Each structure stands twice: as structure tokens, then as C-alpha cells.
Amino acid sequence: MSFPWAEHYAPKHPLMRYLDEKLPLPRLVYNAVGAGYPVPRNLNYFWNFGVLAGFALTIQIVTGIILAMHYAANGTVAFDSVEHIMRDVNSGWMLRYMHANGASFFFIVVYMHIFRGLYYGSYKAPREMVWLLGVVIFLLMMATAFMGYVLPWGQMSFWGAQVITGFFSAIPVVGEPIRQWLLGGFAPDNAALNRFFSLHYLLPFVIAAVIILHIWALHIPGSNNPTGVDVKGPQDTVPFHPYYTAKDGMGLGVFLICYSLVVFFAPNALGHPDNYIPANPLTTPAHIVPEWYFWPFYAILRAFTVNFLWIPAKLWGVVAMFSAIALLFFLPWIDRSPIRSANYRPMYRIAFWVLVADVLVLGWVGKSPAEEPYVRIGQFCAAYYFFHFLILVPLIAKFEKPLPLPNSITEAVLGHDPEAAPAVA
Structure with a gap:
């Protein structure tokens, strides 16, 4: 969808004009998240979760890169390297807790994002590709999180990998070879740690690339809105900046407050205490569970007896x-x-x-x-x-039998009062 009423980028400073001519990054940003991108005027705070998911991914990438500098993907020292990060690396405890709880908050905002899409029908035409790419992102997140959960090499990490990969062996003929290919052997060990660490480091960048496609696909039809009514004209939209950058800033502030409270005051609330016990292939935990964001799918997995x-x-x-x-x-x-x-x-x-x-x-x-x-x-x-x-x-x-729809977004926001309607140039 094109927006003929959108403002067009026209830099005034000579340096910005030169940069826009040679490498039009300012124009790209302006049209993607600036005044050049009109959005429906009635978006509520449930539309904040896309930005929050991008911010959570940024936290994961930055903290993950630093943690990777101190982590050793070897079964004999992996657990000790995590303890080294917690005890000896400057602010290592904070980086580790930011990364571990950042994964949980990433899933929280993504789950909210998905359920918002289900409620407001954001998966319907013409936004099917936006939805499909979002599901791909969700799958990549789950794979990345599972591999990351194995890396601390505690009891729950080891036995979680053992149990989850063990389910592949249920697939006839190819199941056991797939499991051995994933683990690099018959049980989680050094080969599995190296593979999972490499993929855990790589996949966030793949997620970032798919997010770019996700946003690109979104900019073609434009954002959905709480009424589900298509944009009729400039009276139905406002520029993304400053209206929704300010609104996203408010949501980001609330997110950071909640995130900081967990990181600094309850850093282990979303984890499992058994993961502070070194992995032992000879001792099975009394109750093996994955991370909380896998629980619904784990329950479906166990439903067949x-x-x-x-x-x-x-x-x-x-x-x-x-x-x-x-x-x-x-x-x-x-x-x-x-x-x-x-x-x-x-x-x-x-x-x-x-x-x-x-x-x-x-x-x-x-x-x-x-x-x-x-x-x-x-x-x-x-x-x-x-x-x-x-x-x-x-x-x-x-x-x-659905309820009557408003004729336009403006009517849904301002009602039928003609004096309340905005003037259109």
C-alpha cells in the first residue's frame, strides 16, 4: 500500500543531503520509523510489543556476544566457565542474569505480540506474509532458547537436552540418526555443546534478518489497527514519529522497570535451582522440566500416553x-x-x-x-x-453474526460529530 499523503524526506543540512545522495540511510530510517511512515491513529499499547521484542533481541545479542568471550563449550569446564563469569568477570553476574532473564522477557513480549495478532486479526489478508514471517521468528526463537538452555551444563541443561532430543528417536527409521546428528553422538557431550553453542550464537543474527523481512512486509500493507478497518485517507493516520515513538518510549520504560526488578531482585525466579548443580549423566533429577516458555508445548507432548x-x-x-x-x-x-x-x-x-x-x-x-x-x-x-x-x-x-463496523478509523475514534473530525488539506 502506498501512502501518497506521507511526508517525503527532504534534508536541509548539506551534510545530510550529501549522505542521502550517496548512501540514503537517513531516508530509509525516515520512511521506516519517522514522519514518512503514516500509521493508523487508533493504535493502543498492545502495538508496543513489536518494538519491545526488537529491543529484547538487541539485549540478547549484546550480552550474548560478551558472554561468549568468557564461555568454554567443553563438557569438563562449561559449568565452571559459567561460574567464572558469575564470580570473576567484571559485572559478569549482571550480564549473565540480563541474558538469562532477557530470554524470558523476549518470550513474554512475543507471546503478547502473538495473542494481540490473534485477537485483532492481524494474520488476515493482506498481512498473511507478516504473520508467516512472525511464526518463523517464533520457531527460530524456540530453537535458539533450547540450545542456550543447554550451555550452562547444569543438571536441568543436560537432562533437558537428553529428554527433548530423545523424542526425535520416536520418528521411524530416520529418528535415531537425526538425534545422533543433532548431538554428535549417542548422548549430550562435548560435540553437542559445541554444536549448540555455535548455533545459539548464530541464530540471533538469523532472527534479526527475518525481523527485517517482517518489518519490510509490514510496510507494504501498513499496520493493522484495533477496529480492523482499512485506512481510508490521511484523516485516519498520524506520522509514526513523534506520536508512536513517544508511545513506544512509554512502553519501553515500563518494560525496563519490570526487567530491572527481575534482574536485580529476583534473577533466579524464572529459572530452575537444579541448574546450579553440575551435569551428572548418572543422576537423573526427580522432575525434568524445560524453561517456562516451553511448558504449553511440553504439556501437549506429554498428553499422549x-x-x-x-x-x-x-x-x-x-x-x-x-x-x-x-x-x-x-x-x-x-x-x-x-x-x-x-x-x-x-x-x-x-x-x-x-x-x-x-x-x-x-x-x-x-x-x-x-x-x-x-x-x-x-x-x-x-x-x-x-x-x-x-x-x-x-x-x-x-x-x-458480527457487530456493525465503523465506516472509518476516524469515525471509530471521534464518532459522528463533524466538528470533531480533523480538517483535511
């Missing part, structure tokens, strides 16, 4: 876990409703909040022991998760 047909339960769990994420790729075509925002879809809005509750319960089940009643609750919630996307969403799209 009985072999069905000729397929073992373990393989069903692996298929279900990956299918739970793969469903998000097909969501733009599963939901055929022409209405984007759940504010005007009463049935879908109820289903959305039930899905939120379902995912939260799955997370609770994922951190709980694999015993009753958690297994039975997890099975019910996993079944509802797939029921929501495969059956409920298409049925709602077909039979739901």
Missing part, C-alpha cells in the same frame, strides 16, 4: 507438539471471516479468551509432574487447543 493404531504414543506426542505450532502457519486460511477485530466478533472473542485460559492451563500442566490429575487435564486442554483452531474457528467464521 497410549499407543494408537500402529503408532506409539511417543511419536503422537512429537507430531502433536510440532502440529501445535504448524497450525499457526495455516491460520490466515483457516479463519475465513472477513472481519478482523474480535471487538466486532462476539463469538470469536469468547473463544479467544477460552484459548488464552487453555494455554495458561497447559503451561501449568507442563511444569507439573507427569502424574494424575495433571496428565488428564493436559490431555483435555491439548484436545481443546486443536479443536479451537481446526473446528471452532472455521465454524465461528461461518455462522457468527
Whole structure:
């Protein structure tokens, strides 16, 4: 989508004119996040989470590069190198806690970003590519986080790698070779540490590249908005700067306050105490759990306890876990409703909040022991998760009677009062 009413970059200073002529970076920034990029005037604070996710990734890359200077990817010294960072490196404790908790905050803002997209229909045309690239980013984040969780080489790191990679062996014929290829052997050891460390260092830069594509794809149709109504003209938009840079600044301030409180006052609240015990292949922890942001998918993985047909339960769990994420790729075509925002879809809005509750319960089940009643609750919630996307969403799209949409964003913001409407040049 082109915005003919957008301001065009015209540098006044001679140095900026020269730079714009030879290397138009100022023009690129101006058109991407400046006054040259008009955005809907009714965006709320749920649109802050994209910027916050980019900021969280920046924290992870900067702290990760410094930590990599002191980390040793060797099974005999990996745990000690982490302790060396915590005790001997100047401000190493802070860098390590910033990196570990930064991953959690990265997932928090991304989960909020995803659920905002689900609520306001940001996956619908013409923004399907924006959504698909976002799901790719989410998958890359999960892979990066899993490999990073192994690097401290504590008990939970070792046994988490052992259990999670062990599920690949459930795949017939190719499963065990894939697992050995991932680990570089039959069990997590030096080869696995080297591979995971290399990929953990590389993938954030791949994520950054896909984020650039994500933003590029977003700038073609423009941002969605809480009403889901397309932009009709300049009266429906405001420049990104200074209106939304100020709003994003407010959100960033709140983010940094929460992040700092956790880093400095509760740095281990989101981790597991067993990871402060060196990895021991001969001692299995009483309860093996992944990091909290994997809990819902871990609960789906464990929901299958009985072999069905000729397929073992373990393989069903692996298929279900990956299918739970793969469903998000097909969501733009599963939901055929022409209405984007759940504010005007009463049935879908109820289903959305039930899905939120379902995912939260799955997370609770994922951190709980694999015993009753958690297994039975997890099975019910996993079944509802797939029921929501495969059956409920298409049925709602077909039979739901939506509420009347406003004619424009301006009408939704200012109402029908002609004196309140902005003048258009």
C-alpha cells in the first residue's frame, strides 16, 4: 500500500543531503520509523510489543556476544566457565542474569505480540506474509532458547537436552540418526555443546534478518489497527514519529522497570535451582522440566500416553507438539471471516479468551509432574487447543453474526460529530 499523503524526506543540512545522495540511510530510517511512515491513529499499547521484542533481541545479542568471550563449550569446564563469569568477570553476574532473564522477557513480549495478532486479526489478508514471517521468528526463537538452555551444563541443561532430543528417536527409521546428528553422538557431550553453542550464537543474527523481512512486509500493507478497518485517507493516520515513538518510549520504560526488578531482585525466579548443580549423566533429577516458555508445548507432548493404531504414543506426542505450532502457519486460511477485530466478533472473542485460559492451563500442566490429575487435564486442554483452531474457528467464521463496523478509523475514534473530525488539506 502506498501512502501518497506521507511526508517525503527532504534534508536541509548539506551534510545530510550529501549522505542521502550517496548512501540514503537517513531516508530509509525516515520512511521506516519517522514522519514518512503514516500509521493508523487508533493504535493502543498492545502495538508496543513489536518494538519491545526488537529491543529484547538487541539485549540478547549484546550480552550474548560478551558472554561468549568468557564461555568454554567443553563438557569438563562449561559449568565452571559459567561460574567464572558469575564470580570473576567484571559485572559478569549482571550480564549473565540480563541474558538469562532477557530470554524470558523476549518470550513474554512475543507471546503478547502473538495473542494481540490473534485477537485483532492481524494474520488476515493482506498481512498473511507478516504473520508467516512472525511464526518463523517464533520457531527460530524456540530453537535458539533450547540450545542456550543447554550451555550452562547444569543438571536441568543436560537432562533437558537428553529428554527433548530423545523424542526425535520416536520418528521411524530416520529418528535415531537425526538425534545422533543433532548431538554428535549417542548422548549430550562435548560435540553437542559445541554444536549448540555455535548455533545459539548464530541464530540471533538469523532472527534479526527475518525481523527485517517482517518489518519490510509490514510496510507494504501498513499496520493493522484495533477496529480492523482499512485506512481510508490521511484523516485516519498520524506520522509514526513523534506520536508512536513517544508511545513506544512509554512502553519501553515500563518494560525496563519490570526487567530491572527481575534482574536485580529476583534473577533466579524464572529459572530452575537444579541448574546450579553440575551435569551428572548418572543422576537423573526427580522432575525434568524445560524453561517456562516451553511448558504449553511440553504439556501437549506429554498428553499422549497410549499407543494408537500402529503408532506409539511417543511419536503422537512429537507430531502433536510440532502440529501445535504448524497450525499457526495455516491460520490466515483457516479463519475465513472477513472481519478482523474480535471487538466486532462476539463469538470469536469468547473463544479467544477460552484459548488464552487453555494455554495458561497447559503451561501449568507442563511444569507439573507427569502424574494424575495433571496428565488428564493436559490431555483435555491439548484436545481443546486443536479443536479451537481446526473446528471452532472455521465454524465461528461461518455462522457468527458480527457487530456493525465503523465506516472509518476516524469515525471509530471521534464518532459522528463533524466538528470533531480533523480538517483535511
